[in-house]
Amino acid sequence: MSDIKESLIEAAHAAAKEAYAPYSNYQVGAALFFDDGAIITGTNVENASYGLTLCAETVAVARAFGEGRRGGLTAVAVVGPKDKGDGAPITPCGRCRQTLNEIAGLGGTDPVIYCVGNDEVREVTLSKLLPHAFGPDHLA
Template sequence: MTLEEAQADALVRAAREAARNAYAPYSDYSVGAALLFEDGAVVTGCNVENASYGLALCAETVAVAKALGEGRRGGLVAVAVTGPMDKGDGAPITPCGRCRQVLNEIAQLGATDPLVLCVGNDRTDGVRLSDLLPRAFGPANLA
């Protein structure tokens, strides 16, 4: 599936909207993620921090957990990840290493290589998950 500009824009808007629900009292760095599936469904997530910092959850991980909890097993076409517009240098943000692995899990369940929209203040970079996480370990490695 090719991502059309209107779909990409809608996915970025969904991620920005999800970021508004972030619980980020410690970092003040709200992140939103939106996952697009083959059937057109969009599942969102936001980061959830914890006073025990290591227990924090990234937006992408929350979105994947929601999708799996809804029974989705594969079909991931695209992901949008947004951060705060007023932090850092405004460059597009990318999923952290853990989130790349979590995204890979659901992508491999459907044998997809989703487009990851890394959103910044002035531009969005689209990159395939396989480029962000080359030679990934996944369910097929355990078969």
């Protein structure tokens, strides 16, 4: 496993431990890797009004934007709890795919997404997860 991949997965697991998931008890962590070596993490934040819940990837992207990052996204790791579900790799939901596309598009990158499961890490590019994505160019 590459050093970047390993570091991202470790950072995502650490973030997942800080999840606020009292309703689903499904802790998710995400870690974003940028071309300058920075790693930005996020965790899911649930809300009693379920529609207001934030996914880990969305929180990480918001943190990255809050730090002034506009592009440069090269890799993402997403992890869930090892004791929930069937242990298969988890992938970003549709909303998170679109959120990741926004920041990736600003830098013209197609980041690899490490979808982590109990026994497997699935590697897929964002463009494969979100083909024919809607982006800023559609608004011009």
